[in-house]
Amino acid sequence: MNAEQLRWFKSSYSSGGGGECLEAxxxxxxxxxxxxxxxxxxxxxxxxxxxxxxxxxxRRG
Structure with a gap:
């Protein structure tokens, strides 16, 4: 499956300010x-x- 076919979601800890974000x-x-x-x-x-x-x-961190 390539990246375009995957359903990516952004981490709930990611801010909307364009900083450090990850998707899964x-x-x-x-x-x-x-x-x-x-x-x-x-x-x-x-x-x-x-x-x-x-x-x-x-989450414990």
Whole structure:
């Protein structure tokens, strides 16, 4: 699946001011993560369990 076919959503912690933002797109077997300011750039692909662990850790932070 290419980036245009994915349903991207912006982090709820991202501000509307154009600062540091990330977007994610979840599929059944992978979660794709990218920089919202560079949508055509590199993306990070992680297992759903790893993404869940990262989000849980970040919320505790």
């Amino acid at each position: 797109a979840a599929c059944p077997t992978i979660v794709h993560v990218r920089d919202s300011k560079n949508a055509q750039g590199h993306r990070l692909d992680v297992a759903p369990a790893a993404w869940s662990a990262l989000v849980t850790h970040a």
